[in-house]
Amino acid sequence: MKDNKYRLYFVDAMRAWAILMMLQGHFVDGLLDNAYRDNSNLAFSIWQYFRGITAPVFFTVSGFIFTYLLVRGDQQGFENPRVKKGIRRGLQLLLFGYILRLNLFGLLKGEIYSTFYLVDVLHCIGLSILGIIGIYLFSSTKKKFVLPLILFSTTIILFVLEPQYKFMDHIYLPDMLANYFTKANGSVFTIFPWFGYATFGAFLSLIFTRFKDSRYLYPVAITTAFTTGFGLILYSSIFVNYLAQTTGLQLFAELFKNNYLFIRLGNVLVVFGVFMTLRRFMLNSTVLKIGSSTLSIYMSHFVILYGSLTGLGFYAFLHHSLSPYIVIPGALFFMIACVYSALKYEDNKVVIKSKAWELAQQFTANADPWITFSYRLIKDTLFKVKVTIIKLFRLVKN
Template sequence: MKKKEETERLYFIDAIRTGAILMMLQGHFVAALLADVYRDKGNLIFSIWSYLRGITAPLFFTVSGFIFTFLLVRDYHQGFSNPRVKKGFVRGVQLMVIGYLLQIRLSSVYKGSINNSYDIVHVLQCLGLSIILILVVYLVFFKLKKTVFSLFLCSMTILLFAFKSSYEQWDYSLIPDFFSNYFTKANGSVFTIAPWFGFVSFGSFLAVIFANYHKRPNFYRYAIITIVCMGFVLVANSYEIIRDIKELTGLQFFQDALQNAFLFARLGIVLFVFALFMLFRHFFKNKPLLRIGQNTLPIYVLHSVVLYGSITGFGLSRFFYHSLSPTLVVLGAIIFVVFVSAAVIKVDGKVKIARLWFQ
């Protein structure tokens, strides 16, 4: 029974990661190559695609926090002796280093310089630092109950989302760009630690609950119902809840927080996706597809090189940037997703590159 439950758990987690990385691949391809004339927000298909693309990053960050913390809290009270602590710090640093390496252009290095954009913060740097922050929080709370740890993580999500308008206005000019890029988009950073760490911390919050109760009878039934209800509240009522709190307290902070209600709404959509994968978890047993979810890091690296020309400077976006028709983009996206996924799985079957990150 234990082996069966463990297998189902892995299917469930890998299926979510597979969905997230496939959404990212097609989203980046279309966003980079679709001609401007076809980017019509009045077009229903483009509007739906654009909205779903906005969910990809929140889903990816939430899932990443979920799987990392789920493995971390299996030995919750070990603290510094927890083997996941050392592995987590190493992996966090690895992600950050790989992120920076992908942004360095060999042409600049060959000329004896380095491109100015090498130190902007993108998804890998943000995710790497987020993992390290989760570990720091864990090491502070491991002597306390898991409930305290999980509630703190949830509180971090709420605060980071609610305070978004405030900390974006802070002055980071006194901090060196290399570090300030984690907090401000002024220099071109895409994924600053706030608010994106909020999605990771919420995934960690869910992971603690999942780790505590997933072996209990009917867990999935009650979990799915609860998650759907939470998602509905966040999607349909985030703005109204913040507005009502503002009217009750009269605090200007909540007036500013109204601008950030969309973050809570996106988190609600992420919860719907979680519930959907949980509902159909028994059907996600296609091993090739699950292996995609086990290789998200190498897939991300390869897609960056092929699409954006990371390191080399020669990618598809250099030659076809915002120039393709919808038909070519759709066909190209399918080929791109299949090629990148198949190439990584083929190599992984020989050298097990997934072990570099997931084991």
């Protein structure tokens, strides 16, 4: 493995952990029988708590990695090559998000099902990348403190105002757009408040970039992550309640009732602290490869579990029907299958893309005569129909 003193291997390991947690979380949640979903059961409660950490970690790490690469060079604004790459990446994630929700059988019938318009993780991460690029471009001509200030403020504002906007259904928007802002139609994620975790990750990456050469970077970062993380977990609700009683604002009272965003932010910081502490043990090439192949793993899991494109996945046949004795080993095999297939694809990605391009060209070449024939046939048929209609109208007129 090539050594790179500026590469943060613990972040790659965090991303690998997050994607594996997502795989088992989706499998267990989708297939476990409702009879075993008992919050009084300690094992189930622990699993459920850690499952709730997965998405915040994934969004935070995504914002961290993208911004860390974005600001590394000396070029600013549109001159930064990472801007164009980021825009392509963001649009690519949006495209893949919609492709995974297509149903080929529906397309053959000329239908696009309503689930196609629902918003999921890929949509939100893609849009978050575009949002971070927008903030970066806006602040590129301003003082250095403006970018981290905007990123941090965005997180705080989105989290504090969440009680105000989470129940809005945005009926004035088309469903395709409204689904980015409301779960009323069935979207799993919405851009708000999840963009707040991405901007917080971007904010953390700026701190690491600023102090990357400091000998005290990790001791200070680890101490701060644990202190702030446990502080948010244990005391953020108390502080919000204090603000509610002091100011009398209903906003803080509503936030206190469901203060999950700041608590989860504390969880994210604790996870950062753990992985930074164990960073010397996270140089395994397979782990790092998993961390850099999360998109392929996510897409393979969507096809296998949810039956993307065909509708023929485990979820369709085994939804909420299995016992823990089957789900737990099944989740392990599912994780292995998704990771193995994704890594095999990554190893042969160039060859697979080359073969796919060749097949597309061959299909186009072979289909060209048929396309030309079909075009002429349709054109001649339409002309004959037109002549027939004209004659018919003349006959009626006479």
